[in-house]
Amino acid sequence: IREILLSVLAEVQESPTLIHTVIQVQSKPDYFYHHAMATALLSTLIGKKLGIDDTQSTQLGLGAALSNCGMAKISSIILKKERPLTEREFSEVKMHPVHSYKLIKDSPLLKSETKLAILQHHERYDGTGYPSREKGDRVHLYAQIIGIADIFHAMSSDRLYKTKQPIFKVLDIIRKDHFGQFPPQVVTGLLDLISGLSTGTGVRLTSGHQGKVVFTQSHSPTRPIIKLEGSEELLDLSKQQDVHIAEVLS
Structure with missing residues (x-):
């Protein structure tokens, strides 16, 4: 897993917009595989944004890749269910961080903080998470x-x-609905990583139009100004709340 992670990470760092390709390449049957790798890459890169050094950010990425390994202990009937889970089924799924921790706790290749992160990855800063409802700085x-x-x-x-x-x-x-669940610097790290689109980046909008980023406003990083393809029209997404960037084009 480490070799795969470092290989893909090197490519993404060479060409930062590839992170959007990684996010967007997916299929329902392979969701758990794609999710493990995408979460590992995202976590590693957010960690680097926050000043975590290369060695520790690699450990962070490994923790992310392995955080859901405990799903192997959950009934496949629940994992393959195509409708919302019952309360009992969700209670079973909520035990997967504990299962994950038990599977990796004796590994000499993972640091203690990585193992703790695997156990705590569904805990929230405001205490609304699981499995132990830890809060604040008690969540690593x-x-x-x-x-x-x-x-x-x-x-x-x-x-x-x-x-x-x-x-x-x-x-x-x-930014809006999960306010308080994560420290501000962690939210900012994600925003900087994903919304930091350079001028000229091609995008597809939820309206169906395609265009290129011409300017990103500091007060609204997720809503840049877009020059629509085939015209001189500029669309300021900060004034079009019903339109979003649906895809970053490679």
């Missing part, structure tokens, strides 16, 4: 990073029982 920074990467990729992916949402809409939802 690595767990917070893996947690926000996990939410972001899950919401922007097609899953068996949910349809994906546009990636930039997901960023707006995280």
Whole structure:
């Protein structure tokens, strides 16, 4: 897993827009595989944004890749279910961080903080998470990073029982609906990583139009100004709240 992660990470760092390709390449049957790798890459890169050094950010990425390994202990009937889970079924799924921790706790290749992050990746800063409802600084920074990467990729992916949402809409939802669940610097790290589109980047909008980024406004990083393809029209997404960037074009 480490070799695969480092190989893909090197390519993404060479060409930063590839992170959007990684996020957008997905299929429902392979969701758990794609989710593990995308969450690992996102977590590693967010960690680097926050100043975590290369060695530790690699550990962070490994923790993210392995955070859901405990799903192997959950009934396949539940994992393959194509409609919302019952309360009992969700209670079983909520035990997967504990299962994950038990599977990796004796590995000499993972540091203690990585193992803790795997156990805590569904805990939340405001105490609303699971399995132990830890809060504040009792939730390790690595767990917070893996947690926000996990939410972001899950919401922007097609899953068996949910349809994906546009990636930039997901960023707006995280900023608003998950306020307080993550420390501000972790949210900022995700926003900087995903919404930092350079001038000239091609995008497809939820309206169906394609265009290129011409300017990103500091007060609204997820809503840049877009020059529409085939015209001179400029669309300021900060004034078009019903339109989002659906896809970054490679």
